[in-house]
Amino acid sequence: MRKFLLGAMGLIALGASAPAIAADMAVPAPSYKAPPAMIAAVYDWSGLYMGLNGGGGWTHKCWDNTNLLGVPTIPTAPEGCHDATGATAGAQIGYRWQSGAWVLGLEAQGDWSNLKGSNVSLFVPGATNQSNIQGFGLFTGQAGYAWNSVLWYVKGGGAVVGDKFTGLITGTGVAFDQANQTRWGGTVGTGLEISFAPSWSVGVEYDHLFMGSSTATFRASGTGLLSRTDSIRQDVDLVTARINYRWGGPVVAKY
Secondary structure, three states, rough: OOHHHHHHHHHHHHHHHHHHHHHHOOOOOOOOOOOOEEEEEEEOOOOEEEEEEEEEEEEEEEEEEEEEEEEEEEEEEEEEEEEEEEEEEEEEEEEEEEEEEEEEEEEEEEEEEEEEEEOOOOOOEEEEEEEEEEEEEEEEEEEEEEEEEEEEEEEEEEEEEEEEEEEEOEEEEEEEEEEEEEEEEEEEEEEEEEOOOEEEEEEEEEEEEEEEEEEEEEEEEOOEEEEEEHHHHHHHHEEEEEEEEEEOOOEEEEO
């Protein structure tokens, strides 16, 4: 009986100390799983794009008469200069390749325009010379640098303009002769473009056109007979806003 009591008391003491022993035991740390690596969208400017543009331009023209009614003008006679300004609107299509942050591209652009101006002739009394650039085209290569969805570029290549030259009777505005001319030259420009959606971007661009001098042959209104010839010098400056849609979209890169 005594041994039984001693054994029972030992079991009770062991049971009382069990919680303390359990409390002293180390609790395993909860498992931790690292979050997935972050993913950043990196815009890729590569691909075919098309868009619209609109803005304005200005041009400076100087006229020198070289022939009047079939008789050569020796020496040539200056007729004066004028500035022509107006609006322009059109479209562009191009393709770009991106490697790292560098972007290369090719683009063709065609625009309607109405860059008109005039001056009273210094050589033909009572005559006013009027000019109007009715349209132009640009065929250029591009080189740019991209900061993700922001692209700055320079461009250069060929340019063509459609000119209409008119002789008016000063005071009445009646046309007495006219010449139409397609002129080729060169262009350089620069632009800034920003993507605001996976395939859409907007931008602004400046272009300068070097059109040089060219001889325009005027025909008399009504008869079509030779009226005069003038050597006309001109250059053109353009500022346009642009919107493009590109077939491609951003790629996703891990970091």
